[in-house]
Amino acid sequence: MSEDSWAFAVDVQEAKTPSIKFDFSKRVSRLGGQLTAREDINGNILGEKNENGGFRNDGDTADLAEQSLLNKLIRRSLVRNRNQVEVLQRDPTSPLYSVKTFEELRLKPELLKGVYNMGFNRPSRIQENALPMMLAQPPQNLIAQSQSGTGKTAAFSLAMLSHVNPANKWTQCLCISPTYELALQIGKVIEQMGQFYPDVKLAYAIRGNKMERGKNLQEQIVIGTPGTVLDWCTKAIETRASASIDFLPRTARCSFFSATFEDSVWNFAEKVVPDPNIIKLKREEETLDTIKQFYVLCKEKEDKFTALCNLYGSLTIAQAMIFCHTRKMAAWLTAQLTKEGHQVALLSGEMTVEQRAAVIDRFRNGKEKVLVTTNVCSRGIDVEQVSLVVNFDLPVGMDGNADNETYLHRIGRTGRFGRRGFAVNMVDSKHSMDIINQIEMHFNRRITKLDTDNVDEMEKLNA
Numbered sequence: 076m077s078e079d080s081w082a083f084a085v086d087v088q089e090a091k092t093p094s095i096k097f098d099f100s101k102r103v104s105r106l107g108g109q110l111t112a113r114e115d116i117n118g119n120i121l122g123e124k125n126e127n128g129g130f131r132n133d134g135d136t137a138d139l140a141e142q143s144l145l146n147k148l149i150r151r152s153l154v155r156n157r158n159q160v161e162v163l164q165r166d167p168t169s170p171l172y173s174v175k176t177f178e179e180l181r182l183k184p185e186l187l188k189g190v191y192n193m194g195f196n197r198p199s200r201i202q203e204n205a206l207p208m209m210l211a212q213p214p215q216n217l218i219a220q221s222q223s224g225t226g227k228t229a230a231f232s233l234a235m236l237s238h239v240n241p242a243n244k245w246t247q248c249l250c251i252s253p254t255y256e257l258a259l260q261i262g263k264v265i266e267q268m269g270q271f272y273p274d275v276k277l278a279y280a281i282r283g284n285k286m287e288r289g290k291n292l293q294e295q296i297v298i299g300t301p302g303t304v305l306d307w308c309t310k311a312i313e314t315r316a317s318a319s320i321d322f323l324p325r326t327a328r329c330s331f332f333s334a335t336f337e338d339s340v341w342n343f344a345e346k347v348v349p350d351p352n353i354i355k356l357k358r359e360e361e362t363l364d365t366i367k368q369f370y371v372l373c374k375e376k377e378d379k380f381t382a383l384c385n386l387y388g389s390l391t392i393a394q395a396m397i398f399c400h401t402r403k404m405a406a407w408l409t410a411q412l413t414k415e416g417h418q419v420a421l422l423s424g425e426m427t428v429e430q431r432a433a434v435i436d437r438f439r440n441g442k443e444k445v446l447v448t449t450n451v452c453s454r455g456i457d458v459e460q461v462s463l464v465v466n467f468d469l470p471v472g473m474d475g476n477a478d479n480e481t482y483l484h485r486i487g488r489t490g491r492f493g494r495r496g497f498a499v500n501m502v503d504s505k506h507s508m509d510i511i512n513q514i515e516m517h518f519n520r521r522i523t524k525l526d527t528d529n530v531d532e533m534e535k536l537n538a
């Protein structure tokens with residue numbers, strides 16, 4: 076890397092809008108006479124009433140009619156969401172609020188074009204605050220916290236793109252992501268933002284991508300996971316006479332982003348980021364108001380499954396992510412949901428990273444509406460249409476206590492950039508009730524009890 080280099084250590088990220096497809100749930104036929112159209116909790120209209128007063132099922136939806144309705148829905152959904160975001164960006168209490176425009180952040184014209192092309196109108200709070208620090212001269216370092224889905228990835232992607240000099244054919248920025256999937260996701264954001272900046276090239280230091288010994292990388296930005304990045308660094312420096320384990324120049328700027336900073340992460344960040352500027356949230360600011368949190372009392376897994384079906388029968392859900400503790404439970408739940416007619420994808424730890432990336436891609440493109448997963452996907456995955464996150468099993472640490480960090484990352488898969496979302500926790504024992512209480516105390520936020528058998532109560536949630 077050159078003398079004026081950047082390194083980013085991150086643990087959270089982005090992606091793209093899946094196509095909106097219809098999800099005609101059982102609840103709709105139950106309530107068919109009362110509604111003229113179904114909307115999901117983001118206000119996306121998901122279906123129209125048929126001639127019998129009920130909602131059409133997938134089976135009786137003609138392709139053409141579906142396509143034309145789909146186009147209409149996508150347009151309406153985009154308008155609604157844009158309005159929602161605009162309101163939040165003018166609300167000083169929202170993490171999306173900013174006083175500045177992208178122009179005032181002095182981005183290069185090529186990048187401004189990229190940002191507007193992605194549909195961004197204004198920066199979010201973290202973008203407004205972090206970008207000037209990351210672009211400052213002389214260089215400054217940064218440790219930054221911002222809620223899930225509030226634009227951290229976009230912030231450091233813009234910073235990297237602003238920093239590179241495309242005329243220089245060597246690596247100038249290094250972005251380290253904790254997982255293969257996130258590295259790909261961040262890479263896509265950088266590619267999209269930098270699409271009008273054609274001479275900037277990106278290399279992926281991820282499993283499967285080998286680097287030849289002694290090769291001089293020409294790509295200005297390298298994004299990868301720690302193991303492969305280290306392997307590439309070792310191979311790059313082995314051939315140089317002045318081989319040194321100090322791969323990064325001392326003058327390199329360094330930024331570290333996360334939605335959560337438990338003590339060990341904070342200590343680590345302070346070790347690897349010298350003399351940093353700090354953007355930190357208060358504990359009660361870490362959860363988003365736009366994500367409504369509930370728990371449901373259940374007895375055993377069959378009972379949890381019934382509660383889940385009731386949720387599906389009552390809420391209008393665009394896409395959902397369901398977290399289980401073990402692969403066995405995830406496989407069982409996937410089979411049950413598939414039997415019920417849901418389009419379900421299963422993501423678990425024994426899959427290869429390529430298989431996992433393919434599953435996430437299909438989900439992102441709306442091919443499946445439900446993603447059942449063990450913990451592999453709790454961080455950073457950005458699928459805009461996820462309106463429900465279910466903790467089928469609650470996140471528990473090795474010590475048997477609540478894993479608050481994982482909880483926050485999991486529920487943050489919904490409520491992306493101002494959208495509304497539901498997080499529902501299945502409580503099946505005194506221990507899991509204790510976990511809910513611990514999580515409530517930790518974030519100082521109420522998690523409300525929900526009776527999924529109570530049709531009226533459930534109906535109110537859609538309001």
Ligand SMILES: Nc1ncnc2c1ncn2[C@@H]1O[C@H](COP(=O)(O)OP(=O)(O)OP(=O)(O)O)[C@@H](O)[C@H]1O
Nearest residue numbers: 087088089195197223224225226227228229455492
């Ligand atoms: N200024 C903006 N205007 C509109 N949309 C934005 C803006 N910045 C980011 N987004 C969109 O918001 C979503 C969330 O952004 P991003 O993935 O950067 O959040 P994040 O803070 O990194 O999330 P996480 O903490 O889950 O990793 C993405 O779909 C992204 O395209």
